């Protein structure tokens with residue numbers, strides 16, 4: 003298969019402008035006749051649905067929560083980047099573009115990333131106009147902060163609730179369209195099948211999660227804005243319901259999956275406390291602006307702390323190792339996420355970890371409180387400190403936080419071209435669900451930017467290229483045989499899950515899957531471990547299909563059945579991720595292969611052989627997936643080994 | 648405290664569907680870790696029920712970080728349980744004691760019909776927002792974000808109102824099942840910002856009308872909502888809404904001239 007990324011030609015900085023002014027348009031009269039399904043109402047889905055409806059398209063949205071406002075995007079804390087240069091500190095579109103490419107360890111497309119940086123400023127304007135209450139300074143201007151590994155302050159924020167405020171903005175725009183009947187919103191609905199007619203995406207089968215009924219919905223195009231798949235690791239910072247099912251159905255129908263192994267492990271999360279734990283909580287990365295990361299220099303001290311014989315405050319400066327400041331003097335505590343995460347794993351593996359499990363490092367605010375005063379620290383991080391205390395029972399004003407890396411974001415996702423279309427005609431993927439802009443590692447505050455860029459400013463244009471050719475066709479009738487077949491497939495799958503009647507809950511399989519993925523496809527990966535994981539996953543797959551126990555009945559409110567369905571897809575995805583990690587014989591960004599590191603233990607890329615996007619094709623749950631590749635051509639940026647020393 | 652666990656008796660509301668009659672069932676849990684969250688305790692219960700071949704308890708949840716507003720349990724007679732400013736998912740078992748009997752019910756209100764067990768339908772909140780909880784601005788129409796300065800005080804206050812997570816605890820806590828705290832928080836956010844001015848009066852009237860249509864009760868200023876709100880939304884918002892509503896009614900609705908009622 004030849005992958006056509008449809009990158010326009012011409013000078014990089016002119017491409018999007020030129021594309022926009024030449025892309026075919028659909029007349030207002032025709033837009034009314036065109037229907038679009040948007041699966042997902044997070045930042046990407048809600049912004050896309052609202053913007054498409056404003057243009058005049060008829061839109062249907064779907065989400066599995068009870069309201070579009072509750073999508074996982076709501077949980078984003080830290081902020082959103084934009085190249086506004088309001089702080090006059092030298093930011094520009096080019097700088098944001100360059101840092102995103104570099105931060106992604108040169109595994110993203112230049113043209114996409116440049117476009118992202120270009121539209122970033124309009125996102126802020128749009129959100130302000132919607133009434134998003136961003137933080138402001140005393141003069142009434144928008145405030146910014148520097149965020150996770152950048153040297154300019156380009157991050158806009160709303161206390162620790164940036165995601166919620168941005169999402170409520172997009173949700174309000176969506177509500178306006180719902181009130182005008184331009185959008186029909188389906189909540190507590192899960193997409194369980196994609197419907198293809200004549201090789202094009204023409205609809206979905208959605209399950210009403212309250213009644214259990216399967217419904218048919220047709221459209222001229224389908225947009226997947228269904229979020230990331232970090233929950234394949236079971237424990238992650240994602241919301242409990244985040245899943246890969248919508249994207250996986252598309253993949254099974256032929257949509258290629260891009261860079262599945264590129265996972266972001268976030269360095270500042272609460273460590274796991276026990277087996278019962280259902281998720282890990284992120285402590286915003288902004289904490290690293292003022293907090294200092296350290297472990298005891300001597301393993302014996304660390305052990306004493308683990309056993310409760312010593313406290314952090316018992317150790318003087320000479321017995322502390324501020325390992326990030328030591329190893330990376332230029333960036334210190336603000337090194338990119340992948341670097342900070344690996345460094346934490348390294349010191350813990352060497353026996354310096356500080357929680358009873360041995361898997362935690364300190365994040366200490368003592369210096370900052372001394373320097374800036376408790377009230378400044380409380381104004382900056384008060385809500386985060388409170389949240390920490392609620393969960394752990396410890397007070398971070400008095401004792402350092404304990405943190406450990408956790409799975410947070412998936413850079414991989416459905417492969418899309420410049421127009422955000424997957425390899426299935428008429429099927430688009432936006433937001434975290436696609437693979438497009440972050441390469442092998444995402445910079446902090448860039449996911450919100452990408453989701454809203456895709457939804458507000460990119461997709462509404464690029465869909466015109468496809469839809470202008472569809473005006474001749476009515477949306478297919480839901481009585482078309484393809485709908486009946488898709489519905490039958492979905493029904494059979496549900497029945498099959500219910501019929502196993504084994505002994506283990508879906509949850510227990512999910513946990514087992516997570517352990518395999520974290521152990522062998524997590525922060526450090528090796529060919530040997532990955533091969534071993536393939537075997538483990540095969541057994542898990544077999545066990546799942548022979549020993550699963552789903553209580554309850556078919557046509558009813560049955561969350562266990564829905565969970566089992568998601569876990570089934572996660573198991574298949576896990577296998578694909580391992581394949582991808584195994585074949586990418588280099589280290590880059592979040593993907594660290596122990597065989598490929600510099601003598602100092604840093605990630606070593608192999609640009610000669612691996613400057614490409616891997617795009618995988620599905621051939622069945624047991625057959626080997628087939629890899630296609632899209633070469634990455636760097637015209638503007640010169641590839642260097644990242645260095646944060 | 649580190650590795651302690653609790654023995655608990657749970658009285659949980661079970662109801663097969665909206666139409667079915669519900670009742671309390673009692674379950675025992677032998678070892679709940681004190682550091683587990685309330686929902687993790689419910690996970691343990693469900694694992695136990697599945698092992699016993701029974702149907703697990705349906706309940707809403709998603710983020711488990713206190714921000715999505717999905718979790719909604721009425722615990723020992725209080726919306727989101729005993730800890731102030733805390734959602735059900737952020738409540739931890741260290742706030743309960745060994746041997747305790749805990750009663751768990753859904754959020755109850757006529758406008759929030761029960762779907763199953765502890766899960767209720769809060770779509771009424773969405774419909775109220777659809778009635779006017781927005782600024783009319785199409786994508787691409789916006790002036791520069793700094794074109795209109797907004798005083799830090801107003802921006803911060805608008806943020807405080809915007810912090811509502813739409814959980815519905817205020818309704819569940821109110822003896823009249825009034826949604827005034829929720830509605831007034833959204834109205835206030837826009838009332839405090841210049842972007843909200845042009846549509847202010849219409850918004851107030853149509854959101855209040857939508858609220859009444861949904862069958863929420865009237866506000867009699869008991870303050871129970873504020874006491875149970877996990878995000879500290881203040882009843883000040885209700886006073887602001889009442890003033891705005893009066894002014895909007897007196898002026899016969901229509902588009903405001905841009906004067907802030909504050």
Ligand SMILES: Cc1cc2nc3c(=O)[nH]c(=O)nc-3n(C[C@H](O)[C@H](O)[C@H](O)COP(=O)(O)OP(=O)(O)OC[C@H]3O[C@@H](n4cnc5c(N)ncnc54)[C@H](O)[C@@H]3O)c2cc1C
Pocket residue numbers: 041042043044045046047064065066067070072073074075076077078079080081082164165191192193194227228229230239240241244245247248284410411432433434435446447448449450451453
């Ligand atoms: C704790 C946390 C903090 C974060 N902080 C930041 C930050 O500060 N800055 C930043 O830039 N990024 C941050 N991120 C990342 C960012 O929040 C996400 O990448 C982004 O919000 C994803 O948005 P989305 O619209 O693509 O998907 P989501 O918000 O995940 O939305 C997915 C939608 O799809 C729906 N859906 C999924 N599957 C189905 C299905 N099968 N059928 C129907 N509907 C379905 C869901 O109901 C939901 O509406 C953070 C992430 C986490 C976990």
Ligand code: SF4
Pocket residue numbers: 810811812813814815816817818828829832875876877878879880
């Ligand atoms: S006002 Fe408070 S209690 Fe009511 S919905 Fe909002 S956050 Fe929940």
Ligand code: FES
Pocket residue numbers: 707708709710711712713714715716717718734735736737
């Ligand atoms: S589960 Fe999201 S607020 Fe409780």
